Amino acid sequence: MTDIWDTKADIVKNGDGLRDITPILGKTSVDENGFTHYVFSKQLFNNPWYSISDDEFKLFKDFLEGGSRSYPSDGSIPCDIVAGETRKILNKITEYSNNPSDIYCDIAKKALEHGKKALVRGTLKLYLNKYTTRDWRRKRFTDDIDFWTFQVNVLERSLKECGFLKNKNTGEFEKQIIWNNPDKDSIRRETLFAANNLNQLLDFGAGSYLEGSGLKEIFDKKIKRGHDVDISDIINVAMVNDGKEGIHKDKWLNIWSAFDEAANRRSTRATSNMISICRYSLAIADHLEKVGKALIKYNDLIFDKEIYSDKDLKRMCRTSIHWEDFLKQNGPDETRKMLHDFYHEQAELKPIHAKNLRDFVKKVLTLINLKYEYLKIIFKIDD
Secondary structure, three states: OOOOOOOEEOOOOOOOOOEEOOOOOOOOEEOOOOOEEEEEOOOOOOOOOOOOOOOHHHHHHHHHOOOOOOOOOOOOEEHHHHHHHHHHHHHHHHHHHOOOOOOOHHHHHHHOOOOHHHHEEHHHHHHHOOOOOHHHHHHOEEOEEEEOOOOHHHHHHHHHHOOOEEOOOOOOEEEEEEEEEOOOOEEEEEEEEEEEHHHHHOOOEOOEOOOOOOHHHHHHHHHHHOOHHHHHHHHHHHHOOOOOOOOOHHHHHHOHHHHHHHHHHOOHHHHHHHHHHHHHHHHHHHHHHHHHHHHHHHHHHHHOOOOOOHHHHHHHHOOOHHHHHHHHHHHHHHHHHHHHHHHHHHHHHHHHHHHHHHHHHHHHHHHHHHHOHHHOEEEEEOO
16 A cells, blocks of 8 residues: 555655545455455644634634635735735836836846746746635735746846845845734734746756646646645635636646646655545535535624624725725725625535535546556545
8 A cells, every 4th residue: 555655745844744644444445346445534634723613603703704714824924915026026027128228128028928927836826817716815825936937137136126135045035024914903024035946947856847837837846745735725726617617727627737647657645645635625625515505694694783893894804905995995884795795606606616626536536546447446535
């Protein structure tokens, strides 16, 4: 068994071996055709900052107040804050490209030939291209911006002009970011890092390479590394894509080559990570359906000022810049109506996202089972 997949995998960093990927005791069986069936349990991400309740009303309350997160983050700065810094950098490069008298004009045009967002990879690429759920974009945190461009000089100039300083020891650019913590109404300060991932073109580790900044390349890295946050990001992309419709249909179909390539290598790490993706996906699908039912049952409570006062409303809106602006411009009563519509929309989306995840798991399991058919092995997730 340990020659086929890793029974211990890395949750937070390489070498931690904290994730347990062992089949359910007593459920492994051999069928009449000699195939060994390994059955795994569904698994939710463990997060020390919150726990997911089984109580329907608590699920509703947690969702409204910014909890109910079924996935982890690996940073300390909200993605919407980091996205704002990223846009400043990209706009600087655009500014150079639009100024014929600028010495970097032609280089900037070259950098932007595939569009501004092609310069960004990783978490911020998923955020800026809206590849993920809205909930993910509101609640995901990070500490860095990963760029990908051969026009190094123009990127470094834009970083410096946007307040980043180069660390001579690490080669990364750093900037102190200050923002208001929406949960405690306090000022937060953290260091934001920015780096050009071009060095990973040569070697990502274990003989694997990065070749660009597209969705497929992002998935390549996340499937191979397989930390909880990588698996979480993959799942949040899968939630909103069924491969049949939507603005990212073609790109979603293209990323399947990343899964196919990982499965073809029969790497114990990649196989382990794909099993984990399936386990987490199905548990999250169950969770999404529960949240959807809770929203349908209780979403009218947003109008009850004894439960959610105007002060509570203001605190809740701090999780979104757009909501804060709406509240300032339209007042609490209109904001309650807007949030009620949003919760109703989310209630309708939850079962769709759950179905997307279940279909996604079927496809991943079919793929890895096909690759291990010659060993007469079948992987399953327990109902």
